[in-house]
Amino acid sequence: MCRNIHTLYNFDPPATSEEVRAAALQYVRKISGYSKPSAANEEAFNRAVEEVAAASEQLLESLVTAAPPRNREVETAKARLRAEKRFG
Secondary structure (H helix, E strand, O other), X not given: OOOOOOOOOOEEOOOOHHXXXXXXXXXXXXXXXXXXXXXXXXXXXXXXXXXXXXXXXHHHHHOOOOOOOEEHHHHXXXXXXXXXXXXX
């Protein structure tokens, strides 16, 4: 369920708002137990997604590091190699 939650900090180019929102959606789905909330809970669910996304964007903008930005393609290749070793 949390496969869209990845490290979003210190990449070149930086994480997009869509990536942050996708991670927020997966997080809210995980902690609520809903992949799609009922009509009675939809407003609270959507509000939580937006608030988590806003807090996440604020966090990403506030963090500082001396490390050079990571390359998305290199990190993706590393992840694929780990998955290949793990799953064959």
